[in-house]
Amino acid sequence: MQSFDLAIIGGGPGGYVAAERAGAAGLATVLFEKKSLGGVCLNEGCIPTKTLLYSAKVYNYAKQAGHYGVHNTEGAQLDYAEVVARKDKVVRKLVGGVKAAMKAGKVTVVNAEARIEGKEEGLVVISAAGEKYSARNLLICTGSEAAVPPFPGLKEAGDVIVTNREILSLKEQPKELVVIGGGVIGMEFAAFYNTIGTKVTVVEMLPKILGPLDNEISETLQKIYAKRGIEFCLNCKVTGIEGNKVVYENPSGETCRVAGDRILVSVGRRSNVKGFGLENLGVEVGRGIPADDRMRTNVPGVYVAGDAVSGTPMLAHVASREGEVAVNNILGKEDRMRYEAVPSVVYTNPEVAGVGLTEEQAAASGRDYAVARLPMTYAGRYVAENEGSDPSLCKVIYGKEYHEVLGVHMLGNPSSEMIHSACIAIETEMTIEQLKEIIFPHPTVSEILKETAFTVK
């Protein structure tokens, strides 16, 4: 039986980043992955969707190029099969990169399903592909999968129904797509297909899309996409499927139907915590695995990171950081997980990004807060690069007495590349006055954060 310092189950952004850090720190590490290294993020989540969305952005740029004095691109055509093939190429390349990183870190990668057998002489014993492995520590990074509710008629609808996984490998562009759930996955696919000419309907049971986002931002984004042709059915709960039709109840209690040649189910994700022997170690399991701020479970030597953790944001960057915290604690280094400055991004066009408290959360917390806001057009670079009339916004929520930055929310490109400075501000408990003293490069859109701070007297 091969013996290791650390066994990691799951090779997504939680598992492979932890393996890389552990390997670099000299821990003998084994990583079990039953599918492809990179996990959902790299194979059927973050990376493939952003690759598709970038093709849609390029297509859109081509069609809009006339606004920038560039002509003869208005008739641009998008080759769906080529777009999907490029996405596959990008994924292959990055999976190769993870493989290389594992090799460089001297991590033993076992491409097989792992099963926890129990403990022997204080070591965790794991079996995979007929072999047994033992380890002093175990890190569970088994991730999540799409939650597909048992809607009546769902099974009969066959391959009309897709999740984030199947929709990535469709051979043909749907003519009409119905999206059940206007959350992050739903809105990113809705944005992609809307841009490339599919008729898209989003059915969402809440009164707003992108539930946890700052209301002002999500409402503005919805208006932008409604203008571009997406139909939003809000306050509409899906109750069933009839062939290629989604059945839902509208706010007046009437039963309505909307048809599509594909139906995307994006109503949330569920942690993968069953079927691999956690019970053999006595690890506490609910909908996910509870962990403390050092990513320790109730069983000494057993850690958890990523979507398998209960009650924390299901985001790749959270998973990676949790993996690092677990490894540091295994190494005996002081490190704790903090969730106050977790950025979230929705890769629509325009992008949306936020960190910290939303205005609604600040109000609900009973804090004495104030809001500073500016459209992105106050940054010269934004004006130089954004023709058209889409609304944009930078919104800073801060404490009224001490002016500490509590939350930053942005709508406009490239918010995804700017939000980390707001993460640093929140993580280091910066005040508006300290933010004003930071030198931002000019001309960049990022200056909008400083400009917004300067609206505070």
Ligand code: NAI
């Ligand atoms: P979500 O929780 O973001 O959204 C699901 C939506 O479905 C909710 O708005 C909910 O109200 C709605 N819903 C549920 N049941 C319904 C019904 N019967 N009828 C109508 N609407 C219904 O879940 P989603 O979009 O599946 O994403 C899962 C996870 O993946 C999230 O935690 C998200 O953070 C993560 N993710 C992050 C991305 C990013 O950071 N850019 C991209 C994609 C996913």
